[in-house]
Amino acid sequence: MSTPEFILALREKIGTDPLWLSGVTAVVVRGEDVLLVRRADNGAWTAVTGIIDPGEQPADAATREILEEAGVEAVPERLAMVHVTKPSVYTNGDQAQYLDLVFLFRWYAGEPHPADGENTEARWFPLNALPPMTDDMRTRIDTALAAEPAARFLVGGARSVT
Helix, strand or coil: CCCCHHHHHHHHHHCCCCEEEEEEEEEEEECCEEEEEEECCCCCEECEEEECCCCCCHHHHHHHHHHHHHCCEEEEEEEEEEEECCCEECCCCCEEEEEEEEEEEEEEECCCCCCCCCEEEEEEEECCCCCCCCHHHHHHHHHHHCCCCCCEEEECCEEEEC
16 A cells, blocks of 8 residues: 555545654565565565554554565564654655654565555665665665664754764
């Protein structure tokens, strides 16, 4: 499902005005490989991302998104980063900005495939041979893969580990 029902209901009331939403990025690893999906809307390679449903636990949302988007089962290992994304304007004019929680996951079962219409491809990439992607997405992946014991928070635009 591309746009959750609760967002469609909000959009009926506010139109394309900016929405502040909670999202997740799930960086799934299997050995020395990372799971990436190619977005259907813009062709970009990314980690699995999604919106947290009202009342849903963030790690559960990320687990759900991994299964929905890539057909893979994975187990959350740690919260790696908390940050705010840049504002987004979608092709239909909808505006949104996300509080994004980046999680590191370990693969458990399944082979990746585009399990819904949000992506055209889903596959494993060697960590040393990732496809081109935005600096923001690369930062999310690198932070999840870093051997840091605590989550990284962006403070005033600068990184700090807490």
